[in-house]
Amino acid sequence: MTSEITLFVNPTAGRGRGAHAAQPAARALRDAGFSVRTVLGADAEDALRRAREAVAAGTGALVAVGGDGMVSLALRAVAGTPTPLGVVAVGTGNDFARSLRLPVRDPAAAGRLAADLLKGGGGRDIDLGKVGDRWFGTVLASGFDSRVNDRGNRMRLPVGRFKYDLAMIAELAAFRPVPYRLTLDDRTERQVEATLVAVGNGTSYGGGMRICAGARMDDGLFDVTVVGDCSRTTLIKVFPQVYRGTHLDHPKVTVHRVRTLTLDAPGVTGYADGEPLGPLPLTATCVPGALRVLAPADARAH
Numbered sequence: 001m002t003s004e005i006t007l008f009v010n011p012t013a014g015r016g017r018g019a020h021a022a023q024p025a026a027r028a029l030r031d032a033g034f035s036v037r038t039v040l041g042a043d044a045e046d047a048l049r050r051a052r053e054a055v056a057a058g059t060g061a062l063v064a065v066g067g068d069g070m071v072s073l074a075l076r077a078v079a080g081t082p083t084p085l086g087v088v089a090v091g092t093g094n095d096f097a098r099s100l101r102l103p104v105r106d107p108a109a110a111g112r113l114a115a116d117l118l119k120g121g122g123g124r125d126i127d128l129g130k131v132g133d134r135w136f137g138t139v140l141a142s143g144f145d146s147r148v149n150d151r152g153n154r155m156r157l158p159v160g161r162f163k164y165d166l167a168m169i170a171e172l173a174a175f176r177p178v179p180y181r182l183t184l185d186d187r188t189e190r191q192v193e194a195t196l197v198a199v200g201n202g203t204s205y206g207g208g209m210r211i212c213a214g215a216r217m218d219d220g221l222f223d224v225t226v227v228g229d230c231s232r233t234t235l236i237k238v239f240p241q242v243y244r245g246t247h248l249d250h251p252k253v254t255v256h257r258v259r260t261l262t263l264d265a266p267g268v269t270g271y272a273d274g275e276p277l278g279p280l281p282l283t284a285t286c287v288p289g290a291l292r293v294l295a296p297a298d299a300r301a302h
Contacts, residue, residue, distance in 0.1 A: 003033065003034050003035055003060060004034070004035040004036075004037060004059055004060055005029050005034045005035065005036050005037075005059065005060050005061050005063060005086075005114075005118075006036075006037055006038075006039055006051070006054040006059040006061070006062050006063065007022055007025065007026055007029075007036060007037070007038045007039065007063050007065055007088075008039050008047070008051050008062050008063060008064045008065065008070065008073075008074050008077075009022045009038055009039065009040055009065040009066065009070075010047075010064075010065065010066030010067070010069070010070040010091075021065055021088055021090040021107035022038060022065045022088070022107070023107075024107045024108040024111060025063065025065060025088045025107040025108065025110055025111035025114075026038070026111065027108070027111070028107075028108050028110075028111030028112045028114075028115060029063075029111050029114065029115050031115075032112070032115035032116075032118075032119065033115075034060070034115060034118070037054075039051055039054060044073060047073065048073055048076055048077060051073070051074060051077035051078075052076075052077045054077075055077050055078055055081055055083045059083060060083075060084075060118065061083065061084045061085070061086050061114065061118060061122075061294060062074055062077060062078050062083055062084075062085055062086070063085075063086035063087070063088060063111075063114055063294075064085065064086070064087050064088070065088040065090065065107070066088075066090060066091050067089065067090070067091010067092050067093055067094055067274075068091060068092075068093050068094065068095055068096050068137075068138065068273045068274045069091065069273070069274055069275055070091065071085075071087060071096045071097075071137060071273065072135075072136065072137070072272070072273035072274070072275050075128065075135040075136070075137060075273075075291065076134070076135060078291065078292075079128055079135040079290050079291055080287075080290055082292060083292070084117075084118070084122050084123050084292040084293060084294050085291060085292065085293050085294065086110070086114035086117075086293075086294035087100075087102055087110065087293075087294070088107045088110040088111065088114075089102060089103065089104045089105065089110065090105055090107060092207060093205065093206060093207040093208075093274060094207070095138045095139070095202060095203075095204045095205050095206070095207065095208070095273075095274075096137045096138050096202065096273065097110075098203075098204055098208060099137075099138060099202035099203050099204060099215075099217060100126075100217070100293065100295040101295070101296070102295055113294070113296075114294045117294045117295070117296070118294065122292060122294070123292055123293050123294040123295055123297075124218075124292070124293060124295055124296075124297045125218070125289040125291065125292055125293075126217040126218050126289070126290075126291050126293050126295075127201055127217055127218060127219070127220055127286050127287060127288050127289065127290060127291075128201060128286075128287050128290040128291050129199065129201045129222065129272065129284050129285070129286055129287070130284070130285050130286075130287050130290075131270070131272065131277055131282050131283065131284050131285075134272065134277060135290070136201065136272035136273045137201060137202060137217075137273055137291070138200070138201060138202035138203075138204065138205055138272075138273050139198050139199065139200045139201070139202060139203075139204070139205040139211060139212060139272070139273075140198070140199035140200075140263075140270055140271070140272040140277070140282075140284050141196070141198055141205060141211075141270070141271045141272070142196065142197050142198070142199075142263055142265065142268050142269070142270045142271070142280060142282075143178065143180075143194060143195055143196030143197055143227075143265070143268055144175050144195045144196045144227075144235075145196045145198060145205070145206075145211070145271075146196070146268065146269055146270060146271045175195075175232075177193045177194055177195050177228075177229040177230070178193070178194065178265045178266060178267065178268060179191065179192075179193055179194075179265060179266070180192050180193075180194045180197055180226075180263065180264065180265045181262075181263075181264040181265070182197065182224075182226070182256075182261060182262070182263060182264075183261065183262035183264075184256060184258050184260075184261060185258045185259055185260055185261075192226060192228065193228065193229040194226055194227060194228055194229065194265075195227040195228065195229065195230045195235065195252075196225075196226075196227045197224065197225070197226050197227075197263055197265075198211045198212055198224070198225045198227075199212075199222050199224050199261060199263070199284050200212025200215035200222060200223040200224070200225065201215060201217055201222060201286060202215055202217055203215050203245070205274065206274075208243055209242045209243060210242060210243060210244065210245035211225050211242055211247075212224075212225050212255075213245025213248055214245075214248065214255065220259060220286060220288040221257045221258060221259055221286055222257065222258055222259070222261060222284065222286050223255055223256075223257055224255065224256040224257070224258060224261055225248070225253060225254075225255055226253070226254045226255070226256070227247075227252060227253055228252040228253070228254070229252070230252050234252065238250055238252075258286075259285065259286045260283065260284070260285045260286070261283070261284050262281055262282070262283040262284075263280050263281060263282050263283075263284070264280050264281035265280050267279075268280045270282045272284075
């Protein structure tokens with residue numbers, strides 16, 4: 001393994017924390033004996049091109065500095081390659097890091113952990129989801145949650161998970177359950193009126209909402225959470241339980257465990273890792289061991 005590490009930085013992540021966080025992370029890596037270069041890019045596509053060039057040139061690791069959007073972009077450069085991905089989580093949601101119990105908003109600790117893991121064997125292999133040529137690490141959202149995600153992404157204030165709480169309240173006024181058609185591994189189709197369908201490789205989205213609380217990132221399967229036809233009153237009552245994962249016990253909630261799933265519903269857009277994938281229908285596949293990640297092997301990948 002080469003001793004050169006590439007920092008893949010979003011300077012605007014977390015209201016400017018991205019650029020600031022790169023410095024202590026780089027310092028921790030250099031103190032451990034690694035050479036560090038930084039990739040910024042003029043825009044997302046330029047940054048991705050530069051990250052792919054670094055991976056092709058044999059960088060020892062690509063370390064994403066930012067939030068889940070930056071991780072999502074980094075996955076497009078490293079998924080399916082032997083190059084490990086490190087994460088310095090300083091964005092809004094940081095759900096990929098949370099799912100792997102990595103440091104959140106502590107760039108120096110994240111840099112030290114990445115350095116220790118690189119010296120000690122290079123981390124662990126985890127699964128990723130794939131839709132077409134797009135990879136995702138946490139959750140594919142569709143329905144009410146994707147509408148909340150879209151509204152939350154357009155809100156500048158407040159920061160953190162609270163903007164998603166406010167976005168949910170705003171979306172409740174107009175939302176109606178929609179007819180879904182789910183095609184599972186065995187090609188059987190299920191038709192259901194649903195509030196949302198969340199496809200979890202990881203456990204959470206939206207800054208810690210554990211919508212797929214039982215998901216593991218190393219079992220080769222998605223946990224698919226289907227929230228049925230709920231009234232606004234039920235949604236408001238159940239919503240706080242999502243942060244604890246106890247919503248899965250509600251009679252309106254069903255969980256399927258599958259490797260492949262096709263989602264179809266009229267007028268619904270899919271989001272994965274907080275980024276838009278496009279309108280349904282979409283087919284998601286869990287790809288076992290698709291990513292080498294700088295996360296402790298003894299951390300339960302959930």
